[in-house]
């Protein structure tokens with residue numbers, strides 16, 4: 600009977616130590632879990648920045664690559680006037696702000712042939728078949744306002760999104776709107792070293808807490824063992 604008690608006690612101490620270490624790790628890593636939550640400027644793995652700045656499409660197009668990403672997910676990447684590929688992305692970009700804003704589309708090079716001119720390859724997303732009729736090319740998306748694109752006065756070649764409802768308009772090169780949307784695409788950016796996920800690399804404070812907790816447990820365990828030793832001697 601006495602032998603069983605002496606085996607059980609150390610086992611209990613080890614179990615207790617493991618549970619306490621687990622609790623300490625969860626408490627310390629809680630901050631990382633919060634950091635990993637997607638922010639309002641990230642959608643589908645891309646980052647977006649709405650810039651409130653009244654100006655022309657050309658001014659917005661020139662400024663976009665000079666602005667840093669609003670989220671660390673796209674840190675160090677070069678942005679471009681946003682390219683919209685789906686209704687869901689349109690809804691997200693619409694939700695960023697309330698003002699009319701420039702997007703990365705233009706038909707300045709060839710009237711009626713609308714391209715996403717701010718990205719590599721400048722893909723054609725629609726070809727106009729008349730006023731207010733520019734059907735999306737296969738695999739692309741459009742959200743023109745009723746009656747647009749209309750190339751009014753023969754001079755509307757730049758894509759804006761209306762802040763009122765998220766539909767699109769073709770506007771002139773001298774037209775100014777409330778702002779523009781910059782997009783950052785990790786897949787399109789130059790290769791950069793991939794940082795380890797937060798969960799793979801414990802932060803310094805996590806290690807400190809774990810170390811502190813374990814050494815405290817060590818002291819307590821030694822104290823328990825010395826008490827046992829004293830009891831055994833007095834017996």
Ligand SMILES: [Ca+2]
Nearest residue numbers: 706750755756
């Ligand atoms: Ca046009």
Ligand SMILES: [Ca+2]
Nearest residue numbers: 749755768769
């Ligand atoms: Ca128009």
